[in-house]
């Protein structure tokens with residue numbers, strides 16, 4: 363049953379680029395039907411799903427039987443979740459010499475940053491406008507800066523805004539350049555355990571239920587899906603859940619007529635696309651892990667957004683404004699927060715606490731705080747081994763989590779987790795045993811700022 367993907371398989375699957383790649387992977391394509399230029403052929407006829415072990419109803423309960431899972435891939439560092447933290451983690455681990463596999467449930471990278479249309483970069487600066495987010499996060503900003511129409515307001519002390527499609531493109535480019543093995547459309551559903559240590563994860567996809575094995579695992583799911591599945595302790599929190607949108611034609615507002623009426627709200631903030639704004643939404647405080655609640659949020663928000671834009675279009679001068687896009691991903695801010703070896707607190711921030719195991723420095727929305735250090739212990743579960751948290755689910759008290767979850771701070775914790783995981787893989791040790799000085803040295807070599 364096992365069919366691990368090797369380098370040759372990768373080249374075969376990914377060998378071409380664009381549309382040709384998928385077609386090349388299919389046998390018998392030459393004989394494919396040609397109607398209207400489309401191609402289709404039979405891959406297997408009269409097929410029955412292999413390796414099934416269907417749940418059954420036993421005494422009125424649904425029981426899942428035991429079954430062997432195919433191993434899709436084996437790697438040094440497995441990063442689950444391709445958001446801002448996960449992509450930084452994967453790049454950092456690869457640059458530190460590890461084989462890396464990055465797995466994402468959707469079809470693009472960026473998580474909330476791109477799929478959630480959270481386009482405004484807050485949290486990279488501290489008092490005086492000093493920029494503390496360096497390393498891979500800053501490299502992304504610099505590269506966006508060089509791309510036409512990819513970023514605006516990138517200057518000292520300001521909060522830049524990016525274009526989601528440019529950012530998705532950039533992340534593909536960087537992940538491809540680094541030759542990171544990637545699986546998209548794979549939802550991590552369980553942790554593979556050896557005693558108390560995580561040794562990989564189980565994924566569900568259109569290919570079925572498959573395993574990926576790794577020396578070290580990074581949970582970059584934002585919601586701590588993997589550390590929770592592994593049995594790590596966490597706090598389950600509610601937070602505001604919104605749905606972000608982009609609206610267009612703001613450069614066609616008839617300003618003379620618009621002066622006569624109160625300005626409609628919300629009109630959002632500028633993006634790199636002229637006349638297009640992104641509109642944030644706070645939304646109600648709910649449990650972002652409850653699927654019924656998420657469904658209700660999505661339905662309610664869509665109705666509200668559509669009706670709101672219709673109201674805007676009725677305001678004299680604003681008739682041409684329209685809704686160009688609602689975020690494909692609902693805006694879940696905080697759900698599970700790790701109980702780690704160190705809980706980041708506002709008191710740490712106020713006191714300017716310095717940690718011997720510092721692996722990054724965080725900033726604030728508008729530079730209203732001094733820099734605050736992020737210790738490695740905030741990424742490490744208290745009880746479960748061999749998994750590191752990164753991004754918005756690392757250990758932080760409620761008031762601190764709103765700073766921790768800002769995009770640049772997720773870059774920073776992703777970067778740190780990636781380097782630490784690579785050192786663990788090379789030194790054959792558990793994350794809690796890693797030589798922190800080695801991690802810090804490598805982070806500095808990768809241009810991270812540790813204060």
Ligand SMILES: Cc1cc2nc3c(=O)[nH]c(=O)nc-3n(C[C@H](O)[C@H](O)[C@H](O)COP(=O)(O)OP(=O)(O)OC[C@H]3O[C@@H](n4cnc5c(N)ncnc54)[C@H](O)[C@@H]3O)c2cc1C
Nearest residue numbers: 443445446447467473474484550583584693753754767769
């Ligand atoms: C509405 C809203 C407004 C915000 N406004 C701002 C702002 O103005 N500025 C700012 O800096 N920050 C803002 N934030 C916060 C910021 O966007 C997020 O905290 C940050 O992007 C989180 O990054 P992350 O990588 O930790 O998680 P995510 O971006 O959530 O990435 C997690 C990734 O993992 C994937 N994933 C999840 N579960 C699984 C699984 N089981 N298997 C496989 N893949 C999985 C997801 O698809 C996603 O790609 C806002 C957040 C929201 C929701």
